[in-house]
Amino acid sequence: ALFTVGDYLAERLAQIGIRHHFIVPGDYNLILLDKLEAHPALTEVGCTNELNCSLAAEGYARACGVGVCVVTYSVGAFSAFNGIGSAYAENLPVILVSGAPNTNDVDQHLLHHTLGEHDFIYQLEMAKRITCCAVAIRRAAHAPELIDRAIRMALLKRKPVYIEVPTNLSGEACAQPGPISAVVKQMPSDAPALDAAVTGASEFLRAKQKPVILVGPKVRRVGAEKVLLQLVEAIGCAVVLQPAAKGSFPEDHAQFAGIFWGQVSTLAADTIVNWADVLICIGTVFTDYSTVGWTALPSVPQLVADIDSVALANPNMYFSHVQLQDFLVRLAEAVSWNSCTMTEYNRLRPDPALGQASRGQERLTRKEVARQTQLLLTPETTVFTETGDSWFNGIQLCLPAGAEFEIEMQWGHIGWTIPASFGYVLAKPERRTILMTGDGAFQMTAQEVSQMVRCRIPIIILLINNRGYTIEVEIHDGLYNRIQNWNYALLVEAFNSEEGGGRALGLKAHTAEQVSEALKRAIAHKDGPTLIECNIHQDDCSRELITWGHFVAAANSRVPAKDK
Ligand SMILES: C/C(NCc1cnc(C)nc1N)=C(/S)[C@H](O)COP(=O)(O)OP(=O)(O)O
Ligand SMILES: [Mg+2]
Numbered sequence: 001a002l003f004t005v006g007d008y009l010a011e012r013l014a015q016i017g018i019r020h021h022f023i024v025p026g027d028y029n030l031i032l033l034d035k036l037e038a039h040p041a042l043t044e045v046g047c048t049n050e051l052n053c054s055l056a057a058e059g060y061a062r063a064c065g066v067g068v069c070v071v072t073y074s075v076g077a078f079s080a081f082n083g084i085g086s087a088y089a090e091n092l093p094v095i096l097v098s099g100a101p102n103t104n105d106v107d108q109h110l111l112h113h114t115l116g117e118h119d120f121i122y123q124l125e126m127a128k129r130i131t132c133c134a135v136a137i138r139r140a141a142h143a144p145e146l147i148d149r150a151i152r153m154a155l156l157k158r159k160p161v162y163i164e165v166p167t168n169l170s171g172e173a174c175a176q177p178g179p180i181s182a183v184v185k186q187m188p189s190d191a192p193a194l195d196a197a198v199t200g201a202s203e204f205l206r207a208k209q210k211p212v213i214l215v216g217p218k219v220r221r222v223g224a225e226k227v228l229l230q231l232v233e234a235i236g237c238a239v240v241l242q243p244a245a246k247g248s249f250p251e252d253h254a255q256f257a258g259i260f261w262g263q264v265s266t267l268a269a270d271t272i273v274n275w276a277d278v279l280i281c282i283g284t285v286f287t288d289y290s291t292v293g294w295t296a297l298p299s300v301p302q303l304v305a306d307i308d309s310v311a312l313a314n315p316n317m318y319f320s321h322v323q324l325q326d327f328l329v330r331l332a333e334a335v336s337w338n339s340c341t342m343t344e345y346n347r348l349r350p351d352p353a354l355g356q357a358s359r360g361q362e363r364l365t366r367k368e369v370a371r372q373t374q375l376l377l378t379p380e381t382t383v384f385t386e387t388g389d390s391w392f393n394g395i396q397l398c399l400p401a402g403a404e405f406e407i408e409m410q411w412g413h414i415g416w417t418i419p420a421s422f423g424y425v426l427a428k429p430e431r432r433t434i435l436m437t438g439d440g441a442f443q444m445t446a447q448e449v450s451q452m453v454r455c456r457i458p459i460i461i462l463l464i465n466n467r468g469y470t471i472e473v474e475i476h477d478g479l480y481n482r483i484q485n486w487n488y489a490l491l492v493e494a495f496n497s498e499e500g501g502g503r504a505l506g507l508k509a510h511t512a513e514q515v516s517e518a519l520k521r522a523i524a525h526k527d528g529p530t531l532i533e534c535n536i537h538q539d540d541c542s543r544e545l546i547t548w549g550h551f552v553a554a555a556n557s558r559v560p561a562k563d564k
Contacts, residue, residue, distance in 0.1 A: 003175075004173060008147060008175070008176070009147055010035055014042055015183075019041060020060060020423075022045050023047065024046070024049065024050050024053050027072065027099075028098075029071065045451070046454075047069075048451060050077070050079035052418070052422075052451075053069045053079075054079070054083020055419035055423070056419040056451075057069035058086050058420055061087065063425075067087075077123055081130060084162075086413055088130050088131065088159055089411040091307075093154035093157075094161075096127065098123065100164045101120060103139075124136045124164055128162075132153050134150075135150050141175075144175050155186075158222065158307065187323075190322065193322050194327065196319060200319075202336075204315075205278065205338075208277050212275075213238070214281045214282070214298070215241045215242065215245045216245050216285050217245045217285055218306065219324070220248040224324050227328040231332040232253075235280075235335050235339075236337050236339035237340070238344075239257060240260040243409060247404050251398055251400075255342055257272050257342075260273050261544075262295050263547050264548050268350050270296070272348060278302070279302045280302075282324070283324065288556075292548050358511075358512040364512060365537075368515065369462065378400060378402075382431045383406070386414060386441045387409075388437070388438035391545075392541075392545045394407065416445070418435070422455075422459070426455070429457075439464070439467065439486075440468065452528060456528055457502075457528065458526045458530070459529045462532055462534060465536065466538045468482050468483050469483065470538065474545050474549030488531060503528045504530070504531065505529070506533070
């Protein structure tokens, strides 16, 4: 049979480890979808809309390192751009493939699913702004070079890419692909830079007494968790995590000293950070949200190890092209033991707060839901926490060894957990996946529960119904933070169809007793998702959210600088 452009793309996707591709069909991508579906290693997964399609690919990339979503031109791609923004912000290689108009029509005719003008490059130009590489195939002969370039850049930069395929090229003859090693080969560190960075860093640290390691969200993105552990155990110092890095270091490790989040830190992490005389920042990202409105920007000198660079505070030096993995391994060999901050932290470590169980019939509280969620956690559990008070409830969880934690703190798209967990579970079906989401968030992407039913995915959705946008209320309230209340339990059961698929189970809980009953049923329900609507009072939110909200509101309301 003829080997085509669509076959080339299918083969490359399979070769980089893709086993599921997320799609919404449209007349510009149907031939391409046929070619992808024809590949034995690829399984097509339909999504209810392109926002969810791109977020499902983002969640898939969290589980297996790369994801792909295939949409139609403009009406599809514009919605998918939001999930691509998340992939960019979260350093995830997601490949956005968009169908496009027939090449014969370009600059000749006006076409549907376009802006209705003789302009066929606007989408490519938009994609360039939110990806590390955007290509549009205009002739079949160019397909191999363009496809390989885009995929290679996605894997090298850990950022999304864009590939535009006109509807009449997918089925055109195309060269066969050469070895995938040429596409996936990583760039090794520059040897002199690596040597100098390690020497400089170990001298810099030798001159310090109280080192603390601060782990950021990028460590997991380059798979550096194991070499991080080597460095941690070579120094012996206290280790704290940024909130978006939760899950990338074992919380049962003796050196774990909590989540550092300024005034809303856990386990007194901020006290040891404030005592340190040097912070070893590994894969860290300091934003208004992660620094509690800039009130928790560390002020001590830092050694900053990023994805492919190292920066020292003294001497003030910068080393580019030093891969994080290489640097951590070499630094672990070079550093000397210094457990002084660990000794000090062990004196500061707060006693474990034993959540008091509420009595069965009392009105349900946020704390009680968090307490019962904690009891659910096992080494096989993955927790997705949504932007909202769920962030603060999730961050407080103590993860047993092996438990995984996903959060989208940089992009912060409410509703992300539903499609992202759907994508994630397709790549990691063996894990028990639990979502902590809010009523406002759920209303953004609820349709994707329908695909969990269709694919019989037993995700447990803990929907905290506090009647509105509570984070926003705590930052700055107004009528706009009120939303229409839904019958969430009834809604998910509307996705059950006689024509097949699994079954969604919708449960309501108003008391502690009802939550524990519902959780027992959720764990037993394997043939599809279970949504447990946890009804709590609208003012019942974490004190951390209130504290954090005050500082973020203050940061948001700074008057313009004079010279602007
Ligand atoms: C509206 C908005 N943020 C603005 C926003 C608006 N649109 C998108 C896509 N993402 C966003 N973060 C946020 S955090 C709501 O409080 C979320 O409400 P909910 O899901 O109900 O959670 P809480 O009640 O715990 O806050
Ligand atoms: Mg809410």
